[in-house]
Amino acid sequence: MKIDYLTLFPEMFNGVLNQSILKRAQDKGLLQVNTVDFRHFAENKHNQVDDYPFGGGQGMVLKPEPVFNAMASIEKTADTRVVLMCPQGRPFDQSLANELSEVEHLVFICGHYEGYDERIRQHLVTDEISMGDYVLTGGELPAMVMTDAIVRLLPGVLGNNQSHVDDSFQDGLLEFPQYTRPREYQSMTVPDVLLSGNHANIEKWRHEQKIIRTFEKRPDLIELYNLSDEDKDIIERYKKQLKND
Structure with missing residues (x-):
């Protein structure tokens, strides 16, 4: 370019x-x-x-x-x-x-x-x-x-060409939470699912977090996003959790 x-x-x-x-x-x-x-x-x-x-x-x-x-x-x-x-x-x-x-x-x-x-x-x-x-x-x-x-979107610019795929807004949602070492810091721990080695469960958790985070921080984006029935269920469960908390 x-x-x-x-x-x-x-x-x-x-x-x-x-x-x-x-x-x-x-x-x-x-x-x-x-x-x-x-x-x-x-x-x-x-x-x-x-x-x-x-x-x-x-x-x-x-x-x-x-x-x-x-x-x-x-x-x-x-x-x-x-x-x-x-x-x-x-x-x-x-x-x-x-x-x-x-x-x-x-x-x-x-x-x-x-x-x-x-x-x-x-x-x-x-x-x-x-x-x-x-x-x-x-x-x-x-x-x-x-x-x-x-x-940063040009092929070959980033060290990993997939690095930008999960960025906020790339698919219309905000990015999921990220964690790194140490596993525990000042009594704050990393979610167990990220340590499980089960990639299917990790991807499911990350998608749920993207839906929740976008609903919470940018409801305007959620209105534009094509929510599946499963996505709608995620939001409803999150709303109930907020009420219970």
């Missing part, structure tokens, strides 16, 4: 892209990243990239010329997806991370100030994506978060 970032602050990416999983993905040749400072593509002697909005209003708006020129400098393919980081966009979630992990080339346009000239949105962008119902100073942080979520 190749990822280009159009940004006014390319140095912001150095720490994140050169650590941990993202660095290893580049070392393995599975990821190629490039930052483009679109200030260098401004068509004025002061390299000005923003201006006052027509019609008046607060703040400054990113001019179209620097962004259009910067995009023209990037080699694109038929598979290129151009992502505008925007609070008006589609909310980013695990399903979108999976979708974008299949793309060969991503371009993130990271804006600042009050917003973008609308012609950028209309003529350059394939996807508008939001990290949530709040406003940040710029698009760099959301682009880095999305990069981490997407790249």
Whole structure:
């Protein structure tokens, strides 16, 4: 995968892209990243990239010329997806991370100030994506978060290609509880089923825990999940347990 970032602050990416999983993905040749400072593509002697909005209003708006020129400098393919980081966009979630992990080339346009000239949105962008119902100073942080979520899904990036299969949201549910050594710590013990060696029972317990945890912490996800009759029974037993407790 190749990822280009159009940004006014390319140095912001150095720490994140050169650590941990993202660095290893580049070392393995599975990821190629490039930052483009679109200030260098401004068509004025002061390299000005923003201006006052027509019609008046607060703040400054990113001019179209620097962004259009910067995009023209990037080699694109038929598979290129151009992502505008925007609070008006589609909310980013695990399903979108999976979708974008299949793309060969991503371009993130990271804006600042009050917003973008609308012609950028209309003529350059394939996807508008939001990290949530709040406003940040710029698009760099959301682009880095999305990069981490997407790249870890690429085959060969994680040490075990199955590592992300049980992640929260991957199947619409939250992840089951995890335990490791020691078996007992400050009188707190690991559930016996995980020590039984019976893989069928372990998988059954883990699924039950996913259903319960999602019902308890994210009931909105449970409403969207296709519950089986067995899943519904798990929830009913859990409700009765809560009443008895």
